[in-house]
Amino acid sequence: MSNTGAILKDNLWTSNPIFMQILGICSALAVTNLLVNTMIMTLGVVFVTAMSSFTVSLIKQLIPRKVRMIVQTLIIAFYVIIVDVLLRAYLPDISRALGPYVGLIITNCIIMGRAEAFAQSNPPLASAWDGATSGFGYMAVLLTIAFVRELFGFGTLFGYQVLPDAFEPWIIMVTPPSAFFLLGIIIWIGKTIMNREGAPA
Amino acid sequence: MNKQSIPYTMLFTFLISFLFVLLLSFAHQGTAPLVQRNREIARQRSVLAAIGISVTEEEEIRRRFSEVEQLEREGMTLFRSEVEGRTVYAKEFSGAGLWGPISGVLAVRSDLERTVGLEIVDQNETPGLGGRITEQWFKDQLRDLRIVDGTVRVGPPGEGTTDKEDGMIDAVTGATRTSESMGTILHREIRRIAEAVGEEI
Numbered sequence: 107m108s109n110t111g112a113i114l115k116d117n118l119w120t121s122n123p124i125f126m127q128i129l130g131i132c133s134a135l136a137v138t139n140l141l142v143n144t145m146i147m148t149l150g151v152v153f154v155t156a157m158s159s160f161t162v163s164l165i166k167q168l169i170p171r172k173v174r175m176i177v178q179t180l181i182i183a184f185y186v187i188i189v190d191v192l193l194r195a196y197l198p199d200i201s202r203a204l205g206p207y208v209g210l211i212i213t214n215c216i217i218m219g220r221a222e223a224f225a226q227s228n229p230p231l232a233s234a235w236d237g238a239t240s241g242f243g244y245m246a247v248l249l250t251i252a253f254v255r256e257l258f259g260f261g262t263l264f265g266y267q268v269l270p271d272a273f274e275p276w277i278i279m280v281t282p283p284s285a286f287f288l289l290g291i292i293i294w295i296g297k298t299i300m301n302r303e304g305a306p307a
Numbered sequence: 308m309n310k311q312s313i314p315y316t317m318l319f320t321f322l323i324s325f326l327f328v329l330l331l332s333f334a335h336q337g338t339a340p341l342v343q344r345n346r347e348i349a350r351q352r353s354v355l356a357a358i359g360i361s362v363t364e365e366e367e368i369r370r371r372f373s374e375v376e377q378l379e380r381e382g383m384t385l386f387r388s389e390v391e392g393r394t395v396y397a398k399e400f401s402g403a404g405l406w407g408p409i410s411g412v413l414a415v416r417s418d419l420e421r422t423v424g425l426e427i428v429d430q431n432e433t434p435g436l437g438g439r440i441t442e443q444w445f446k447d448q449l450r451d452l453r454i455v456d457g458t459v460r461v462g463p464p465g466e467g468t469t470d471k472e473d474g475m476i477d478a479v480t481g482a483t484r485t486s487e488s489m490g491t492i493l494h495r496e497i498r499r500i501a502e503a504v505g506e507e508i
Contacts, residue, residue, distance in 0.1 A: 139434055139435055140434070168310070168319065170310050170311055170316040170319055171311060173316055173319070177320070177323060180327060184330070184331060187331055188331070188334055191334050191342075192338070194345070195342050195345070198349065205431060259435060260435070277435070277436070277480075277481055280436065281435070
């Protein structure tokens with residue numbers, strides 16, 4: 107599992123955090139109605155997951171076992187606040203649009219999951235790569251959901267009008283329940299393909 | 308030193324918290340002036356937008372805003388500007404929305420015959436539903452709307468109104484509570500501006 111290709115395939119597909127491990131669902135429901143917000147938010151998650159896994163791996167020998175998880179939380183919170191500060195300073199409009207969701211990256215189970223499951227027992231660079239690819243797996247699913255929700259909920263993609271004016275937006279797509287349906291469909295499709303490939307489901 | 312011992316755990320926890328918090332304070336201090344400037348620009352742009360001056364360039368915003376007069380009345384800050392030969396007053400407001408405060412700027416003519424414009428600065432309403440109060444069509448309803456009986460009302464459900472003389476605006480579909488909040492806020496703010504200006508006229 108130390109080779110980079112295997113980690114990539116694992117995190118993007120065979121154990122994708124969203125549709126195989128069903129982690130990080132709250133944000134998959136909350137921030138997927140506009141592609142721009144989803145993009146920035148998931149980039150934030152990629153950054154935080156990679157950096158916190160890297161840091162945890164770097165100092166893992168020094169962390170006493172008793173306070174292991176609270177230290178991981180501290181490290182994750184640190185990087186999340188860094189993202190928040192950077193957005194507020196350099197991308198104020200997006201920072202305003204994301205509102206509390208940036209801070210809520212801290213509660214994303216994927217990040218803690220990778221720190222605990224991978225970074226605690228692997229070297230720093232491999233951990234950073236594992237974190238980043240987990241983030242990409244998360245990003246791929248969220249962007250797919252956001253694509254459908256923005257298209258039918260607003261008639262736009264990345265804020266650009268793509269459907270004709272006569273199109274009546276579907277309010278259901280704007281509200282969180284639509285993400286439940288879409289996520290369910292994505293899990294269904296993913297598992298079906300995986301079963302066909304003969305991989306363990 | 309035994310890494311699982313209590314003294315080591317305490318020392319480690321203290322040091323690592325200290326280190327990360329120190330780094331965060333630097334990041335925060337380093338970007339504070341930029342964040343402050345972004346906030347001020349956003350505020351100036353909103354005041355100008357409410358008065359009916361739409362500018363996006365930072366230099367232009369500063370220049371046009373410096374032409375706006377600021378007055379202190381009854382503990383409130385009012386902005387006064389001449390637009391097309393008429394005196395216009397603008398006031399920043401903040402009121403309760405559905406999920407959190409809604410803040411913005413309301414501009415009215417000095418004779419309180421008509422509103423001039425509305426700008427929403429910050430809100431946490433449901434994206435796609437209550438959040439639509441930030442959309443142009445909603446704000447444009449306050450453009451040159453006649454103030455009837457000293458207030459602006461949110462129209463009854465199911466009946467659209469495009470008449471600028473009836474003192475009514477449309478609610479947002481699916482966002483009854485947010486629309487009611489906006490009605491309350493507008494009513495109160497028109498009163499407040501009237502009180503503040505009434506003394507002067």
